[in-house]
Amino acid sequence: MYRFYEIVGQEGAIEHLQNSLLRGSVSHAYIINGEKGSGKEMLARTYAAALQCEHPVVTGGRREPCGECRSCLQVMSGNQPDIIVWPRKKPPKYSVRDDIRPFLPDVQIRPYQSPWKIYLFEDADQLGPASQNALLKTLEEPPSYALFLLLANGTDNFLPTVLSRCITLQMRQVPEQTTAAYLMGKKGIDENRALLCARFSRGNIGRALDLAGSTEFAALLEESTGLLAAIPDMDASRIAAASARFGTAESAGDFLELVLTWYRDALVFKSTAGRGTIIFSDAPSSIKRAADRLDYPGLQRIMEAVQTAQVRIKSNVNAAMALESMLLQIRASYRPGEG
Numbered sequence: 001m002y003r004f005y006e007i008v009g010q011e012g013a014i015e016h017l018q019n020s021l022l023r024g025s026v027s028h029a030y031i032i033n034g035e036k037g038s039g040k041e042m043l044a045r046t047y048a049a050a051l052q053c054e055h056p057v058v059t060g061g062r063r064e065p066c067g068e069c070r071s072c073l074q075v076m077s078g079n080q081p082d083i084i085v086w087p088r089k090k091p092p093k094y095s096v097r098d099d100i101r102p103f104l105p106d107v108q109i110r111p112y113q114s115p116w117k118i119y120l121f122e123d124a125d126q127l128g129p130a131s132q133n134a135l136l137k138t139l140e141e142p143p144s145y146a147l148f149l150l151l152a153n154g155t156d157n158f159l160p161t162v163l164s165r166c167i168t169l170q171m172r173q174v175p176e177q178t179t180a181a182y183l184m185g186k187k188g189i190d191e192n193r194a195l196l197c198a199r200f201s202r203g204n205i206g207r208a209l210d211l212a213g214s215t216e217f218a219a220l221l222e223e224s225t226g227l228l229a230a231i232p233d234m235d236a237s238r239i240a241a242a243s244a245r246f247g248t249a250e251s252a253g254d255f256l257e258l259v260l261t262w263y264r265d266a267l268v269f270k271s272t273a274g275r276g277t278i279i280f281s282d283a284p285s286s287i288k289r290a291a292d293r294l295d296y297p298g299l300q301r302i303m304e305a306v307q308t309a310q311v312r313i314k315s316n317v318n319a320a321m322a323l324e325s326m327l328l329q330i331r332a333s334y335r336p337g338e339g
C-alpha cells in the first residue's frame, strides 16, 4: 500500500504535500523532480491515494490513505479511474514522445467517482514543446478538480512558463545511515549487507533496495573481498585474470567502489586501532591484515590508484587494462608479508 510513513528520507517534500492535504490547499500542478529510483513515483501515488481516499486517516499529524476503501483498493490494483497515468499503456495508447493534444480534452470531463481527477505524468521532462504548450494552456485555466503530477528526471527541458505554473518538489539523497536503518528495520537485511547497500546506493533508495535483493551484487561482493584479501601474494597472471573478470562495463564501477570502501576500512581500522566503524564488518580479520601490512603512504597510493582507474574508465580506457594497472599498484603498496 502507498503510505507516507513508508517513504524514506523525503521529509521536505512530504511536509509540503501534507500541508496541502491537511489545509485543503492543493495546487493544480506539481513537478516531482529526482533521479530514477529516488522514490518520486511512490510519493506521487501516495499523494494521489491520499487525495482520493474515501476515509483518510490522520495519524502522527499526517493524513494517510486508509488502504481499505474502494478508491484505495483501486489504487493498489492500478485501476483507480480518476488517476490517469501518462504515457498510456491501454488503448488509446500514447508514448511519452507523443503529442498530448488529442488527449487533453479528457481534462474537461469531470471525475468519475472521486473528488479529484489526477494526471500522473511519468518522464514529464521528455514532453515535447507542442505538448508542453498545450499543457500550459490547461494549467492556465484548470478545472477545479484537475491535478497534474509531473515526474521528472531534471527540469532543464521544461519551458520556463510551465515551470512557473508548477510547484517543484525536489527528491533528496537519502543519508547512508537512514537507508541502512530502513533496510535493516523494514526489510530485515542484516547489518553488514545493509551498510554496504546503503553505501553503494549513493543516496538512492531504489538502488539500495535493488542491491539488497541482487544476487549479482552478492556475488560481486564475495568475489572482490576474496580477491582483496589475497592480492598481496597474487602473481601477475592471477591479477590479469581478475582484471579481465571485473573489467566488464557492468561491474567495473561497482568493483572500484568496493575496492575504495575496503581500503577506507583498512585506513579507519589502522587509525583507530580497530575501534572505528568499518563497512566490511564481517571481514574484520582480512581488514586487519591489510591494515597491518600497509603503511599510511601505501594506503594513500592505493586510494589514488583507484581514483585514477575510475577516471580512466570514465574516459573510455579499456576497463580490464585500467584495473590491471591498478591492482599491480595495489600489490606493490604492501609491505613484504610475514605470510
Ligand SMILES: [Zn+2]
Binding pocket: 052, 053, 054, 055, 056, 065, 066, 067, 068, 069, 070, 071, 072
Ligand atoms: Zn482509502
